[in-house]
Amino acid sequence: MEKQIALQLKNICKYFPGKVIANKNVNLTLYKGEILSLLGENGSGKTTLMNMISGIYFPDEGQIFINGEEAVIRSPKDAYKYKIGMIHQHFKLVDVFTAAENIVLGVKGERYKLKEVNTRVREIAERYGFDIDPKKRIHEMSVSEKQTVEIIKVLYRGADILILDEPTAVLTPQEIEKLFAVLRKMREAGKSIIIITHKLNEVMEISDRVSILRKGEYIGTVETAKTNPKELTEMMVGKKTDLKIERVKTDFDKPLLEIRNLCVNSDEGSLAIDDASFYIRGGEILGIAGIAGCGQKELCEAIAGLRPIKSGLIMHKGENIIGLPPKKIIEKGVSMSFIPEDRLGMGLAPSFSITDNMMLKTYAEGKGPFVDRKSARERANALIKKLEIITPSSETPVRRLSGGNVQKVLVGREIEAGPNVIITAYPVRGLDINTSYVIYDILNEQKKKGTGILFIGEDLDVMLALCDKIMVICHGRIMGIVHAEKTTKEDLGLMMTGALNLTEEKKDKNYGIAKDSNLTEEEWKIEGEKQAEKEKTNG
Template sequence: MHVELRGIEKRFPGVVANHDVDLTIRPGAVHALIGENGAGKSTLMKILYGVQAPDGGTIVVDGEERRFASPTDAIDIGIGMVFQHFMLADNLTVLENVVLGAEKLHGIGEKARSQVREICEAYGFDLDPDALVATLGVAARQRVEILKVLYRGATLIILDEPTAVLVPQEVQALFANLRDLVASGRSVLFISHKLDEVLEIADDITVMRRGTTVGTADPRTATKQELAELMVGAELPSPELGEDTVTDVPILTLSGIGLTSDTGRRLLDDVDLTVHRGEIVGIAGVEGNGQTELVEVIMGMRRATSGAITLAEEDITRLSTRKVRERGVGFIPEDRHRHGVVLDFPLWENRILGHQTTRRVTRGPLLNPGGARADAERIIADYDVRTPSVHTSARALSGGNQQKFIVGREMSGEPVLLLASHPTRGVDVGAQAAIWDHIRRARHDGLGVLLISADLDELIGLSDRLEVILRGRITAHFDPDHVTAQELGTAMTGGAA
């Protein structure tokens, strides 16, 4: 499929999301689209997929001008999209997820099963059609999403941040699948902030900045530094800690923490962990191995079934989330839409969330809207959140700008401990550098940080100490100065270190 976007325009109240955007996608090629947060990439993809209508410009597919009233129109001509946040039903099998909504193509019986197996064999997808999606790891779930769009006949596949939660071995497996897809004549539009991966997999690169396309690059000759400068006008940041600030004063201590699900499955198993003042402890693990539950137990969102949690010499094992926050714990959640923002609230109201008893947003027993608005303005300025005003809803911001706002909010109020789950997921290199700087400065001032990230370079570069979690247990320890991303990835998947 040959696709041309010509002069695409899209405006929202107070925001020009796309202006004079040009993009050409060749058949049988991986085309990478890169740009800083708020550059307009997500809006452009929604236009191409029929989620939104452009205010100007044209979409030409195989020489014919097209207008999409909905994603159904895009799917009907062979455009499929895999979103960063997967849209799968955990209680259904792989086969049931694939055929759901597309029953008219091959029914729901043996013909559909045969078609699924045929696609899996053709593109190297190691998937059992009868496996329950709830039992699959993140890499397998991603293949199910790609399988869904292939089943519907997609010849152009849009992938939004497809490697965000994959370990290096899983990234290479995905890239092998993508090479098989383009070898068969399909096209892939690959959206990513990971410039080394873009250079490895892309055949063509288009760069966006502040709503428009600013240039193209040849991955055979371009460097990460050149791409970073095109994207944000800055050099590529590096996650380095600098001086040693670790003290011998424990700020967080977990002793024998266990957690059992309602069905009796062991989610956390005898976890011992200590974070000291001025220390960043990195937790490495393939998604679904207990890191989410670990953070939720510390935050009081779940109650540990065994063990004890101590924060600055106080037992907080059975405290509520509100009281844990009041003790000085900041929380950057892994899912910003579920636990980070209320999408339809303006930013100044989102500033209050989780902090409704803190001095910056209260006046005595009452909320202080003026204080919340003023502090939201400070966060917007300090963290370079791209928004018209504090009255803009969180929904109107790009994912990366939502993330920057959350990080700024959680770093406010001088916390003693920060639980940071994927703090730079979905942000560009400029915002990434700013977030790293804020965390480094807070560490220097004595903050203890528990860092969970799927970016192994970030974990290695930003941690004083590394722990690996596998099936709910801490199974390995590493010195960040003497471990590679490949070695860490091997330990995360249960291989020999």
């Protein structure tokens, strides 16, 4: 029997301001009664693509066909009309409303027939095997319960095509099992499901077919039964390309930053970093590889003092820096530059000029009530010259600069302050090759000076060429710390998606603990107790 096509995308393109290509000529086919996985690295355009199907964005080019007919989806309301529902990564629920109230929110008239609504919600829940109490309020719910509400919300409106954006990222393994059971029941009921996930084992387990995107482009679709994680990883990350990035040889110093048993919560309250132990030496670049949302952001913020930690120790030159205000941590020489998806979120003020951004951390220096804009301008101009930043002047707001030049401003400023630890996330995201090399050169120069560098990257080729060691995180857990010279891209890919865990094999080896630590084991114990005491008194 020929399968019926539920949804078809033809040559979909989407561009963002500043000549950013989010999607280019994407073709995708979804059959009735199947689960399709959408796989791709960070920034490969998966979410943008799904947002176009669910009416949040409108494609710049291309067509969408639903049940064989061309459809125009202008708003989420239109999407519902075509029986498409999306479950977003960040839940869109009203905290003080009950589950049922959230489910009917925006459906005309039904707000006042809550009794009937409750019955229907229970029916849906029973049919697919959800656990839900329609009268429970959202703020009393766990993450997985909230997700259930989101899914039922979509089903209640009669969706036949469901899109789930990384539904498993916030769930525990048991909850994931439960979710998958529900998804299978939906498939049996003839629903079509697109699931975005980075975890290959989940892809293999749940989906019928897998479509892969890379850098906004459609790479291909394979049947899950006829593929394996290795092939998928290759399609996702691409063939290894030889990059001529120099790995500078240095003598590694003592550990600068030592982190032991660190646990950090995410904004949603789930565990973002789970029992991480590692260290960075002076004159070393430690790469951190992981899929978006694996906990890198939370890790960076915890080290920089911007996010409270749950437990564990962060030692800078043998001194505990947990609980210190960010300013003190900056003064100790720990610099963080984190470039989130929107680039300007942390570390730069978008409508400030380059000059004003230069003095972000130093504006308070000097006597008197006024800021010293003159010297900041000199520094800005020096930076513009040194890093060849393309800008009309030092007084141009940084949001007007192109991505590469924004990065140069940020990285340049951080390095100018002469830090001894640099944490840098995605410093070359969106940059062209030449600019990227400028950034690598800057990092290598710092490395030569004995600075410890934590490099959070996305391009594995780059990390393999630039970093001394690479630590892989999946779902908040360290999967392994490997020498860049001795590992392969495939191994990294497998670790990123949780299919390979080196720490389990070498459990006895005290993974991530430096032999020449700044502290003796005895001192570590004392510090640990002190920290535990502090946590207790802080509640």
